Amino acid sequence: MCVGIPMQVIEADFGVARCRARDGEHTIDTALVGTPEPGTWLMVFLGAAREVISEETARQTADALEALQMVARGETNFEHLFADLIDREPELPEHLRPSTKSNQ
DSSP states (O other): OOOOEEEEEEEEETTEEEEEETTEEEEEEOTTTOOOOTTOEEEEETTEEEEEEOHHHHHHHHHHHHHHHHHHTTOOOOGGGGTTTTTOOOOOOGGGSOOOSOOO
16 A cells, blocks of 8 residues: 655755655655745655645645554544544535436
């Protein structure tokens, strides 16, 4: 399984960037996203940036990854990492919602 890791650009040059993640600094291939400005958030898979993301998406993704690590350690107090989902009704994607057209 390949998991995307959010990383923030520290410095960048053509095709490569030095980025910071929760586990430290990494040199990342940026050929697919161009030359990002320092401060930009990237979604990184296997050492290569695949997408420019918002700071909010980076935070939510990092929190979800932290929750997975907690579960792997047998911890159960991780609800705070999903504050955006607490007290929210689940929603089906549009293509799975019942049709509102009448069958005539």
